[in-house]
Amino acid sequence: MSRPVRIALDAMGGDHGASVVLPGAALALERHPGLRFVIYGDEKVVAPLLDAHPKVKASSDFHHTEVAVAMDHKPSQALRMGRYKSSMWLAIEAVKKGEADVVVSAGNTGALMAMATFCLKTMAHIERPAIAAIWPTLRGESIVLDVGATIGAHAQHLVDLAVMGSALARVVFDIDRPTVGLLNVGVEEIKGIEAVKEAGRILRETEIPHLAYHGFVEGDDLGKGTVDVVVTEGFAGNIALKTAEGTAKQIAEYLRNAMNRTLMARVGYFFARGAFAALKEKLDPRRANGGVFLGLEGVVIKSHGGTDALGFASAVDLAYEMASHELLGKIRETLERAHPAMSAAV
Amino acid sequence: MSRPVRIALDAMGGDHGASVVLPGAALALERHPGLRFVIYGDEKVVAPLLDAHPKVKASSDFHHTEVAVAMDHKPSQALRMGRYKSSMWLAIEAVKKGEADVVVSAGNTGALMAMATFCLKTMAHIERPAIAAIWPTLRGESIVLDVGATIGAHAQHLVDLAVMGSALARVVFDIDRPTVGLLNVGVEEIKGIEAVKEAGRILRETEIPHLAYHGFVEGDDLGKGTVDVVVTEGFAGNIALKTAEGTAKQIAEYLRNAMNRTLMARVGYFFARGAFAALKEKLDPRRANGGVFLGLEGVVIKSHGGTDALGFASAVDLAYEMASHELLGKIRETLERAHPAMSAAV
Incomplete structure (x- = not known):
């Protein structure tokens, strides 16, 4: 530009x-x-x-x-x-x-x-907009969507989320073909809600440009960074996001208490204060502030x-x-190219 | 006994x-x-x-x-x-x-x-069984259910989960009238899925022995320990559980890396090793091992x-x-006493 x-x-x-x-x-x-x-x-x-x-x-x-x-x-x-x-x-x-x-x-x-x-x-x-979050992981960052724009999802909506999320990942992470996972309660193909299974089938069977479908992922794959893009409907996505935020705060609080409890711990904290400052910065929610409406x-x-x-x-x-x-141009381009095949698979 | x-x-x-x-x-x-x-x-x-x-x-x-x-x-x-x-x-x-x-x-x-x-x-x-988890919080521990026995829920099933979860909380935490929250994407009464809103109405309007209905809670209330019992259907519950486990591991890994990066950090770690050991024990998933089928x-x-x-x-x-x-006797007793009122409210 x-x-x-x-x-x-x-x-x-x-x-x-x-x-x-x-x-x-x-x-x-x-x-x-x-x-x-x-x-x-x-x-x-x-x-x-x-x-x-x-x-x-x-x-x-x-x-x-x-x-x-x-x-x-x-x-x-x-x-x-x-x-x-x-x-x-x-x-x-x-x-x-x-x-x-x-x-x-x-x-x-x-x-x-x-x-x-x-x-x-x-x-x-x-059909419906979504909110994407940038999620810090052990591998770097992932895109997670939808984190609360709409509740409930049919298969086509989940596939749309996959397309939009992978376009966002291309822009934010500068990778040509982001990996995409569907959030589920197990990784086996027989598990989960019908809409998620059906979306998995469509993503497996359809060739979508700039999107590498990985399969199902579970809640603990979010923090691991197993895939670049995690797709879920907004109810579970919002609960996952807030649960992760809450857990991070909880552990930070445990850590603060542990470092304050004994003199030895306080001495240790003093020596390691640089490391603690780096950790605090890493966990700072302000660093990844901003949900993207897609x-x-x-x-x-x-x-x-x-x-x-x-x-x-x-x-x-x-x-x-x-x-x-x-971003918008990339999403439009992928949708235009993928939509005929996606519709045929539905 | x-x-x-x-x-x-x-x-x-x-x-x-x-x-x-x-x-x-x-x-x-x-x-x-x-x-x-x-x-x-x-x-x-x-x-x-x-x-x-x-x-x-x-x-x-x-x-x-x-x-x-x-x-x-x-x-x-x-x-x-x-x-x-x-x-x-x-x-x-x-x-x-x-x-x-x-x-x-x-x-x-x-x-x-x-x-x-x-x-x-x-x-x-x-109608359907559930799996309850004991969830470590900043206040101590809470019961969270269902973490994956069945997927999707109508209002009556969520109310049943509330009754069973509060009986479990009475046994595990030794409190007479546990507080119960419904997991949702916002705390306002107008938010969320229909089944959750309807279950909220039933719990608000029905006098259930040994159960203090708190209202809606969000994902970050899990770690805070806002209520003694958090009720959700199994899909969101399983994702919340695994997301929290994953986030805890992720932050532990960040912490390990931070404490290994510089000599000063390693010296600090040495002094504070007692505090780190206590923290590690606190985060040890083996301490709260065991899902309860209800x-x-x-x-x-x-x-x-x-x-x-x-x-x-x-x-x-x-x-x-x-x-x-x-436990079983307590659940049966509450169900017997609460069921007429609950059925009337449905």
Whole structure:
């Protein structure tokens, strides 16, 4: 892409709104100096922050709106009060109008998904959108989807997730033919729900470009990084994601307690503090902040609502990668090429 | 219970069979000297091990059988070749005949569940059996069920799981009125699958003895120990269990690498080695080894197939607790008392 990447920002989203979004944008801009922002929010809040971050100000177009979607708005409520005029809606619409390449919001997930689906619409051949997470593993990182956009899935939806997830893996991990596994309760072909078994059959029997079907994987394969892309419907995916986050926190807490219990342990901690700092950084959820909404005619990045500037900057980095590697084009291309064969297999 | 607890052992189950089962039984016997075993297996393998563990031999009745269910047998295969004659079947049947109070097997889960269901039958009011896991948390331990016995669930099945899980929590944690949460993708009442929402309504509206309904919980509440009993259907439950196990291993591996990377870290590790040993013990999966099959007319404990004698002994300990606190009686009592109200609420 020769022209600069343009990122629309919902400055009012998240627990801390503009006070995190603007400093986050400033951090990301240092890493990608060519970046341009289109920022939507309340000028009373945003204008002073733009003054405080002159580089962001110089790289941005700012649009004032007084309407903001609250973190506790239900999707229907958010649509009713925020459609056509909230910072969230306007940032999404910038992508639809071609004024931005990708949008980042730390606003509430349900509202963001509802607005994005309403405004951008789903892609051809795709019935329902999905949220993909980037999952740290022992081998590096994997893509896991869907982590909560929709609940329940028939086989074709799971196959669509496989196609979209492998396109995302190509962009994020720069590999030509990512391996894809279907999350199940056993690796044998006879196990699991019908939809998962049927999706396995379709993926086995269909030649899909840039996708190497691996077979079924189980919950413990997530942390191992057995495959580049793990496909599951949103209920199990969301539970897996939050279970892993909870377990990581639990063990970090065990470790903290263990290192505090005796004098010897505290002495040991002192010597090994560099190693502990490295471990802490590795486990820092801000490093992999950003869920990717897939299946829409535009790329939406959801930042964690409670994150800080460092975390928001990671979400902007991710948005930058999506736009500069033309994620949407790659998904469209694969869908166009694979769909006849996939449909024949259904 | 005044007479000794009698535990039936499938000596041929698990990756290592009798060479783990017998030493495991010996360890458990040291902790519960009054224990009696009824052991089923091939005498060529078992007899020498009984000679090596004279205390176990003195506390056991041994029954020879040449038929053993293999770890890779499908449930149907296991039933076909092992019914009425395998060590697994005979150990289960000892419970049915009243010759043992509980059975422990490290054999393959699918086969064990199929045989147990066929032999013992489900309890009155219970449609499908479940597997409950004891889950280490920041507050101590919780019960999580179903972790993989059956896939998919309607509301009544989830309510049954809540009743059985809270009875198990009463026995294992010695609390009179355990808190129960339904695993979901959000804590708001409008979120999630229909069956989960409907089960939430029934649990909210029905007075069930010895059960305090908490509401919905999410994946990260598992590690926090937000409730004593977490209820979910077997697909999501199995994925959550294995995801947590995988994440724990992943972080342990990160920690090992961090502590090995620099000289300072290794020095720190040396000083803090007592703390690391305590942490390792805390994370040791052998400590909480043993899934409990619930909903059958008899208690079956499934030990992890790959465990060692220490792990198998934990499963025997768990079996001992179940029998001495009369788990089945407690479940029956609650079901009898709660069922009219539950049925009215459906």
